[in-house]
Amino acid sequence: xxxxxxGAEIVFKCLEDxxxxxxxxxxxxxxxxxxxxxxxxxxxxHILVRHxxxxxxxxxxxxxxxxxPGVVLVTSGPGATNxxxxxxxxxxxxxPLVCISGQVPTHxxxxxxxxxxxxxxxxxxxxxxxxxxxxxxxLPKVMHEAFKVATTGRPGPVLIDIPKDIQFAKTNYTKxxxxxxxxxxxxxxxxxxxxNQLIDLISKAKKPVVYTGGxxxxxxxxxxxxxxxxxxxxxxxxxxxxxxxxxxxxDDNQFIGMLGMHGTYEANNAMHDCDLLINIGAxxxxxxxxxxxxxxxxxxxxxxxxxxxSINKIIKVDLAIVGDVNEVIKSAIKKINKKxxxxxxxxxxxxxxxWEQIQKWRTKDSLGFINSDKEIKxxxxxxxxxELTKNQDTFITTEVGQHQMWAAxxxxxxxxxxxxxxxxxxxxxYGLPAAVGVQIAHPDKLVIDIAGEASVLMTIQEMSTAVQxxxxxxxFILNNQYMGMVRQWQELLHEKNYSESYSEAxxxxxxxxxxxxxxxxxxxxxxxxxxxxxxxxxxxxxVIFDCHVDPNENCFPMIPSGKPHNQMILGPNDKEENxxxxxxxxxx
Amino acid sequence: MSSPKSxxxxxxxxxxxxxxxxxxxxxxxxxxxxxxxxxxxGRGYNIESxxxxxxxxxxxxxxxxxxxxxxxxxxxxxxxxLKKLVPVHKVADFKREDKKVIFKEMAxxxxxxxxxxxxxxxxECKKFNPVILDKTNKSVVVQITxxxxxxxxxxxxxxxxxxxxxxRTGAIAMTRGADTFK
Ligand SMILES: Cc1ncc(C[n+]2csc(CCOP(=O)(O)OP(=O)(O)O)c2C)c(N)n1
Ligand SMILES: [Mg+2]
Numbered sequence: 001x002x003x004x005x006x007g008a009e010i011v012f013k014c015l016e017d018x019x020x021x022x023x024x025x026x027x028x029x030x031x032x033x034x035x036x037x038x039x040x041x042x043x044x045x046h047i048l049v050r051h052x053x054x055x056x057x058x059x060x061x062x063x064x065x066x067x068x069p070g071v072v073l074v075t076s077g078p079g080a081t082n083x084x085x086x087x088x089x090x091x092x093x094x095x096p097l098v099c100i101s102g103q104v105p106t107h108x109x110x111x112x113x114x115x116x117x118x119x120x121x122x123x124x125x126x127x128x129x130x131x132x133x134x135x136x137x138x139l140p141k142v143m144h145e146a147f148k149v150a151t152t153g154r155p156g157p158v159l160i161d162i163p164k165d166i167q168f169a170k171t172n173y174t175k176x177x178x179x180x181x182x183x184x185x186x187x188x189x190x191x192x193x194x195x196n197q198l199i200d201l202i203s204k205a206k207k208p209v210v211y212t213g214g215x216x217x218x219x220x221x222x223x224x225x226x227x228x229x230x231x232x233x234x235x236x237x238x239x240x241x242x243x244x245x246x247x248x249x250x251d252d253n254q255f256i257g258m259l260g261m262h263g264t265y266e267a268n269n270a271m272h273d274c275d276l277l278i279n280i281g282a283x284x285x286x287x288x289x290x291x292x293x294x295x296x297x298x299x300x301x302x303x304x305x306x307x308x309x310s311i312n313k314i315i316k317v318d319l320a321i322v323g324d325v326n327e328v329i330k331s332a333i334k335k336i337n338k339k340x341x342x343x344x345x346x347x348x349x350x351x352x353x354x355w356e357q358i359q360k361w362r363t364k365d366s367l368g369f370i371n372s373d374k375e376i377k378x379x380x381x382x383x384x385x386x387e388l389t390k391n392q393d394t395f396i397t398t399e400v401g402q403h404q405m406w407a408a409x410x411x412x413x414x415x416x417x418x419x420x421x422x423x424x425x426x427x428x429x430y431g432l433p434a435a436v437g438v439q440i441a442h443p444d445k446l447v448i449d450i451a452g453e454a455s456v457l458m459t460i461q462e463m464s465t466a467v468q469x470x471x472x473x474x475x476f477i478l479n480n481q482y483m484g485m486v487r488q489w490q491e492l493l494h495e496k497n498y499s500e501s502y503s504e505a506x507x508x509x510x511x512x513x514x515x516x517x518x519x520x521x522x523x524x525x526x527x528x529x530x531x532x533x534x535x536x537x538x539x540x541x542x543v544i545f546d547c548h549v550d551p552n553e554n555c556f557p558m559i560p561s562g563k564p565h566n567q568m569i570l571g572p573n574d575k576e577e578n579x580x581x582x583x584x585x586x587x588x
Numbered sequence: 589m590s591s592p593k594s595x596x597x598x599x600x601x602x603x604x605x606x607x608x609x610x611x612x613x614x615x616x617x618x619x620x621x622x623x624x625x626x627x628x629x630g631r632g633y634n635i636e637s638x639x640x641x642x643x644x645x646x647x648x649x650x651x652x653x654x655x656x657x658x659x660x661x662x663x664x665x666x667x668x669x670l671k672k673l674v675p676v677h678k679v680a681d682f683k684r685e686d687k688k689v690i691f692k693e694m695a696x697x698x699x700x701x702x703x704x705x706x707x708x709x710x711x712e713c714k715k716f717n718p719v720i721l722d723k724t725n726k727s728v729v730v731q732i733t734x735x736x737x738x739x740x741x742x743x744x745x746x747x748x749x750x751x752x753x754x755x756r757t758g759a760i761a762m763t764r765g766a767d768t769f770k
Contacts, residue, residue, distance in 0.1 A: 124623060125630050129674040132618070149674060309668035312661060 028075025030102030056086020061437030077115030092424025214243030215281020250412030399455030429458030637758030701750025
């Protein structure tokens with residue numbers, strides 16, 4: 001008879017066979033057998049976080065920056081409920097996570113036992129799938145299936161709930177061989193005919209725009225290369241969602257900036273006026289579309305996505321191509337090169353007027369702001385941070401708020417997997433633990449969390465994790481003493497009633513940094529900003545940088561979401577500023 | 589519309605609602621019904637009726653029949669979202685008007701009344717394959733099979749004759765002819 005292994009051993013055997021190197025976790029009674037087994041598996045390193053939400057976000061940061069699934073280990077009850085925010089975040093942004101949770105022994109399930117909760121019930125709507133393993137014989141299969149579900153098709157989080165008695169129970173294990181091409185529930189059967197239709201539309205459009213999203217990043221680094229080739233070949237302007245930044249070089253002339261609620265004037269106007277819109281791996285999110293009825297009214301719409309349920313969910317499209325982004329655009333390139341060699345030149349002519357129009361929009365300089373020599377403007381801070389770090393391979397995470405939008409607008413990304421931000425769920429407290437996970441995946445790279453002072457306090461305890469594992473993450477706080485994004489809405493929509501959005505009693509972030517055993521730096525004068533940023537970059541360990549910025553700055557441009565794309569509010573530089581009135585108020 | 593200062597977009601005008609019957613083949617495992625029903629409640633889809641039972645004991649397959657209403661766009665979404673669930677094998681979707689599909693619902697009706705009234709009831713039920721399952725001198729339990737709206741009508745009609753209790757299965761469906769849904 002073959003050797004029998006305990007459930008805890010099986011967990012690690014599976015993780016080893018899945019080539020997992022790191023687990024982000026926090027122990028507790030219901031997972032102790034698994035923690036006990038940890039010492040016997042030297043290829044797997046456990047990163048002890050300070051809150052289970054931090055474990056989840058760290059695993060997300062790890063996954064987004066490395067392309068590998070993030071693994072999380074938590075105990076039953078409060079351990080599991082604490083990770084729910086991170087699972088939901090990963091679900092919304094399609095990040096592959098495998099979360100293992102302990103559960104009370106099977107015979108106690110349903111008795112309101114100590115630290116029991118219905119974990120699979122709670123996490124059902126925020127995972128792609130979850131399992132409660134009640135039979136040890138199921139465990140190996142479930143573990144491997146979990147990795148498959150998390151990483152194939154449109155990626156996402158999964159959870160495996162393992163009762164404590166199952167962790168002790170024994171069964172045999174046969175070595176698992178990873179399939180080369182996993183197919184699971186993925187859809188990659190687009191037809192040649194669809195590619196032909198796409199090329200036909202491309203060769204006729206006079207005012208085209210390519211709109212890309214996180215799907216390009218999820219399709220793997222190769223997809224970004226293919227995208228570059230494709231966009232250069234067809235010569236179209238390209239815009240990106242928040243999640244898609246980095247798939248196409250941010251400093252390239254064909255890139256017209258991010259689109260959507262805080263997107264550029266040129267990107268949003270191009271979306272509105274175009275006659276062909278090619279959506280690649282994005283999902284027509286409501287922060288992107290603005291008013292649905294007036295969304296890109298004159299265009300033929302193409303949607304390329306791996307998730308069939310994303311097609312026609314919000315915006316009806318004329319051509320849907322369901323498949324892996326990389327595969328689809330690769331075959332489009334092939335076809336163009338084979339059949340339509342002249343396309344590049346004919347396109348150039350056909351859309352030259354359109355490019356002229358886009359240049360005109362560009363002169364609005366919609367990301368412009370009035371700089372100051374007395375106060376640090378937050379946009380200026382991000383710009384300086386970019387200038388001083390652009391020569392290194394830098395990874396940026398963010399929290400949620402104005403600082404997040406300024407980071408997206410003013411930091412230029414040239415490669416995929418370098419930008420980690422919570423888009424779908426908009427989770428304050430995401431950036432710091434995500435930076436921990438990114439630094440774990442890339443120990444020698446520069447990792448910066450562009451943070452807000454309110455957000456960062458939600459998961460500040462993960463500084464301890466950074467210190468424990470010598471992770472030199474840089475927390476760059478744009479400290480405006482406000483929940484700035486809330487304050488901005490209140491200013492524009494609620495008659496300046498700044499209800500509860502002032503950050504009263506903020507900690508001294510320099511002292512806080514020191515209390516955690518890392519370096520604190522404070523800057524409140526534009527003259528000293530560069531030197532202080534350099535000081536931060538030169539320091540080998542983790543840093544909290546308290547950058548005091550103008551508390552009253554607003555984030556522009558902005559489409560109040562009741563409005564279509566061509567009715568944006570521009571910044572203070574713009575004379576004919578639109579005011580938000582009536583119906584628009586309900587829409588932000 | 590909610591308060592004018594609440595978040596997000598104003599709902600645009602609703603399209604025409606159609607009634608559809610979804611037949612979903614799933615692994616008969618714990619939690620699978622919760623996944624399907626949770627999908628409907630979580631995304632705000634409506635469930636008019638629901639019928640579920642295992643249909644293949646060796647392969648552990650259950651067949652779930654759900655009657656729902658929605659705009660064409662919503663119906664499309666329901667189908668695509670259902671297909672994404674891991675334990676779901678296949679999803680069929682029929683319009684209620686579809687002539688190629690048989691829809692049936694079973695009901696048990698308990699009538700407590702004098703003999704004469706009971707007889708009248710049974711006569712009314714004649715069209716719907718009545719089977720008398722239980723009879724005393726003041727009551728009868730009768731089983732009928734019919735369309736949902738026919739049973740609705742019957743319930744209303746029989747109330748004055750002493751219908752005291754109704755139990756219904758929800759609609760189930762099957763295609764006509766030799767073909768099966770692949
Ligand atoms: C967990 C969570 N709670 C509440 C919100 C709503 N919210 C969005 S932005 C924001 C303010 C963030 O303030 P800060 O981190 O200081 O960033 P700023 O906008 O000032 O740059 C709030 C409260 C949220 N996104 N996430
Ligand atoms: Mg702030």
